[in-house]
Amino acid sequence: MPELLEVTGLGKSFGGNRAVDGIAFSLAKGELLALIGPNGAGKSTTFNMVNGQLRADTGSIRLDGVELIGRKPRDIWHRGVGRTFQIAETFASLTVVENVQMALLSADAKLYAFWRRAADHRRDDALLLLDQVGMKAQADRPCSVLAYGDVKRVELAIAMANAPKLLLMDEPTAGMAPKERNELMALTRRLVLDRGMAVLFTEHSMDVVFAYADRLIVLARGRLIAEGKPAEIRDHPKVQEVYFGSGKTFEKLKAEVAT
Numbered sequence: 529m530p531e532l533l534e535v536t537g538l539g540k541s542f543g544g545n546r547a548v549d550g551i552a553f554s555l556a557k558g559e560l561l562a563l564i565g566p567n568g569a570g571k572s573t574t575f576n577m578v579n580g581q582l583r584a585d586t587g588s589i590r591l592d593g594v595e596l597i598g599r600k601p602r603d604i605w606h607r608g609v610g611r612t613f614q615i616a617e618t619f620a621s622l623t624v625v626e627n628v629q630m631a632l633l634s635a636d637a638k639l640y641a642f643w644r645r646a647a648d649h650r651r652d653d654a655l656l657l658l659d660q661v662g663m664k665a666q667a668d669r670p671c672s673v674l675a676y677g678d679v680k681r682v683e684l685a686i687a688m689a690n691a692p693k694l695l696l697m698d699e700p701t702a703g704m705a706p707k708e709r710n711e712l713m714a715l716t717r718r719l720v721l722d723r724g725m726a727v728l729f730t731e732h733s734m735d736v737v738f739a740y741a742d743r744l745i746v747l748a749r750g751r752l753i754a755e756g757k758p759a760e761i762r763d764h765p766k767v768q769e770v771y772f773g774s775g776k777t778f779e780k781l782k783a784e785v786a787t
């Protein structure tokens with residue numbers, strides 16, 4: 529099967545610091561790929577090169593065979609690379625459905641650059657997206673009053689407004705309780721299946737990674753040190769050593785996280 533995303537030789541330095549040092553990976557339609565590694569490993573830098581926020585120094589990033597390096601973030605977004613954003617303070621006063629309508633309005637600009645509708649823009653479509661993330665019943669509440677886990681669902685609906693082929697989620701469950709984390713990832717998994725979308729995500733909770741990722745890639749100091757299915761990564765000695773330091777294992781880490 530042809531891959532949706534093909535990354536080869538990708539590199540980025542900040543001064544003398546090789547934040548990402550020639551990594552290669554690919555991602556297929558309908559796949560949930562976790563990018564893990566200790567702090568400073570280069571995960572966010574990798575994300576920001578894929579979405580165009582940062583320009584890569586070396587390598588290639590192809591989406592459906594089209595080179596993304598050198599393209600503007602908005603162009604890359606139009607081509608189908610979405611990302612989750614935290615709902616900005618200024619939008620917190622809008623209702624849930626209004627936030628999604630704003631996103632739809634923005635997504636439509638790719639077809640009708642000169643054309644804007646008023647605030648009633650595609651309310652039905654927005655409600656459909658909210659239904660998919662289980663937030664339709666709260667559509668007319670302001671985002672500012674929502675529970676944290678519900679805000680995350682709305683952020684996911686907003687990211688879906690552009691019907692991305694590839695969705696990037698950098699630490700989507702940060703700050704969430706374990707139950708909320710699992711719910712958000714289960715929802716993400718469902719969207720991946722329903723839409724044939726691909727997701728690249730970073731995540732600190734190993735429980736979440738092992739439960740939901742189809743495949744993992746592991747970065748350490750800018751290098752890709754391992755790749756495989758969760759069970760393969762769990763038992764990978766290099767990963768356990770480089771990622772956790774000697775003597776630590778995923779099992780021990782799990783025990784620490786649980787306490």
Ligand code: ADP
Binds near residue numbers: 567
């Ligand atoms: P991760 O997301 O895995 O924690 P990052 O991609 O944020 O790692 O960072 C990788 C390395 O690049 C780190 O050493 C970090 O300090 C450095 N870095 C990241 N962004 C910048 C930047 N804008 N300017 C300078 N150094 C940066």
Ligand code: MG
Binds near residue numbers: 571572573
């Ligand atoms: Mg990061």
